[in-house]
Amino acid sequence: MTLKKIGFLCVGLKGWISLERTKSFYIESLKNTCEIILIHSEEEFFEKLDSFDIVLNFFGNLVWEHKDKIKTPVIFCLHGGAVLNYKFLVNNAEKVSAHDSFIVNCTSDIAILKEVFVMPPNIHLLRLPISKDIELNYSKNECKSVFNINENTLLLGYVARILPQKNLHHAIHILNKVKNEVTKDVKLIVIGDYWVDYPILNWQKTENEYHTYINELIDSYQLSENILQFQSNLSNDELTMCYGAFDFLIHPTNSLDENFGYAPIEAMKCGTPVIGTAYGGLKDSIVHQKTGFLLDTWSTESGIRSAYYKGVEFIKKLYGDSALKEKITNNCLERIEEHYSFKNCAQNLVEIVNISTNTKMSTISMTGNLDFLTYKENEYLPTVKPSWNYYKKVAQLYCNTSIENIEFSSTLFLRTFSKFSILEAQIIFEDPTWPAKIPFNPQTEEILKACETTTNYNQLKEELSFTLDNSILFNLISIGALVVSQQKTP
Structure with a gap:
């Protein structure tokens, strides 16, 4: 049998560890049913173009630039690009033919493509597999003992690049809240390296700015004895041992292109539940209350917001x-085996x-939805290009909820977004991911101070010195000054 020839384009793919890992999965999955022709340059592309049965645009814009010269179907792999490059997709939609298709890694990208194109193209959802090297052969207590951690110590974990958008500071806030409300015997293991060259909405002014912020936060909470940190160069065995030791993985990301996330499925492979933002790929991998806890997440005028403090309720519950912990652990193991095994994911890719x-x-071409492009500069966040408003509409499609249906009743709970200060008629929020500034007025200040700890809507009304206007409160929520959660009524 003659194998189908795939032109596998990965022009310019360097330094992205997760994408290199995904590339290896593609190649290993397809090598037995296809002849894979790796293309690393424009010269190679034109030299071998006529020999392809299909083109797989894994990385780079070479296919987009020369789409008219390709006489075979094309598969476009997005890797989170639906969020970051939606304008590019709209403007280049006519280059996509009806016989082409897209591979996405989360259902949120499907929603974006349906908005970006007037008529949706062929879209395939591909889950990515757990690494074969993540295989836990020890008990949780044995794993903890490796780190000289007592078996009764509640151990939280954080595994990600350390930059503002990954929200290590919110993991530390959760750690502090657990220490004060659940048990003093709690620790957090942080695995990752500080990044300073993140290209999207990077507000950092100096190389060590976020590092300094984290150290000051740890000192302010007096948590230095509760945190252990390791760099990201752990071996697979060492990383697996960490996952096995964790009682919970905390994954509070606000990274705009979080279309999948390997750390959550690796943790679940080791039976560890995940507390993560209900955003992008995490909405697919974490099953709320069964394999972890999804923190309600929504889009505001000054950035993404999540009800982080709700994650502590899940920790208290377990x-x-x-018995419940064992049930959650079994749920994690079953979900990974069913949806994220190499065999199942590879079979899906071959079928696609x-x-x-x-x-x-x-000969039919797609059409881009030009109405989806309108946006304006942001008035609440520092000036960067593109601004937050450029991403706001697509980011909302990555979120699991919105604020449109808030009920102003006893079921509504509110909390100030972050610590704030007042300077030159502005309220300045001290969050490094979303350093927002909003206009000052005395009523706003009073509301924010009343919500510095989680406050019930009815309690808030009683505490204020003025009659609360719900439109003012809704505006503060819309701006992002307040974080909310709505308790479900029976």
């Missing part, structure tokens, strides 16, 4: 309940390529 290769060629 703490000391061995077969379907795409056998798709009938068409």
Whole structure:
């Protein structure tokens, strides 16, 4: 049998560890059913173009630039690009033919593509597999003992690049709240390296700015004895041991292109539940209350907001309940085996390529939804280009909720977004991910101070010195000054 020839384009792919890992998965999955022709340059592309049965645009813009010269179906791999490059997709939609298709890694990207194109193209959802090297053969107590941590110590974990958008500071806020409300015997293991060259909404002015912020936060909470930190160069065995030791993985990311996330599925492979933002790929991998806890997440005028403090309720729920913890652990293991095993993910990819290769060629082209492009500069955040407003509409499609249906009742709980100060008629929020500034007025200040700890709507009304206007409160929520959660009524 003659193998189908895939032109596998990865021009310019350097330094992205997660993408290199995904690339290896593609190649290993397809090598037995296809002849893979790796293309690393424009010269190679044109030299071998006529020999392809299908083109897989894994990385780079070479296919987009020369789409008119390609006479076979094309599979475009997005890797989170639906959020970051939606304008590019709209403006280049006519280059996509009806016989082409997209591979996405989360259902949120499907929603974006349906907005970006007037008529949706062929879209395939591909889950990515757990690494074969993540295999835990020890008990949780044995794993903890490796770090000289007592078996009764509640151990939280954070595994990610350390930059504002990954929200290590919110993991530390959760650690402090757990220490004060659940148990003093709690620790957080942080695995990751500080990054300073993140290209998206990077407000950092100096190389060590976020590092300094984290150290000051730890000191202010007096948590230095509660935190252990390791760099990201752990071996797979060492990383697996960490996942096995964690009682919970805390994954509070606000990274705009969080379309998948390997750390959460790696933790679940080791039976560890994940507390993560209900954003992008995490909405697919974490099953709320079964394999972890999804923190309600929404888009505001000054950035993404999540009800981080709600995650502590899940920790309280499992703490000391061995039967429930065992059930959650089994749920994690079952979910990974069913949806994220290499075999199942590879089979899905092979099927996608077969379907795409056998798709009938068409002269029909897609059309971009130009109405989806309108945006304005942001008035609450520092000036960067593109601004937060450039991403706000697509980021909302990555979120699991919105503020439109808030009920102003006893079921509503509110909390000030972050610590704040007042300077030159502005209220300045001291969050490094979303350093917002809003206009000052005495009523706003009074509301924010009343919500410095989580406050019930009815309690807030009683505490204020003035009659609360719900439109003012809704405006503060819309701006992002207040974080909310709505308790579900029976």
